[in-house]
Amino acid sequence: MHPTEVIEFMVVGGVVAVIIIISFILKGNWRKFGWALALVILLAYCVLFIARPYWIDAQIERKVEMLEPYLEQQYPNKEWTITTVPHREDGYKHLNPYYIGVIFENEPEVTYHYWVDKNNIKIGYSTNKSLDELNYKESE
16 A cells, blocks of 8 residues: 555544544534534545546546647657556556656667646656657657
């Protein structure tokens, strides 16, 4: 489990525990309201925790669909492989799943990291080569 998930569990658990403790002090309908509020917060967090990986997958898929036409326009007749972070697997949770890696066939030792946004596409590089040696370096 990733440390941010542990922190999220602790915060949500703390909030729910405080609400339940306060609801024991209250009487009548306020007590029931406190329990209901704690239950709603707990259920909302559970739904968020379960749905988040699917939401991230949908966002990544949408960004890859936006990147492919861009690459075809910028680099016609070139071959590339698109990679994404397997964010659901252990050992990859520390990586940002929204960076899309592109490895061109004629330059396999360089990974170009694309950040796709609604209005623009930004690029980064990952290599041991000098930036002057990159074939697909884009000027800002």
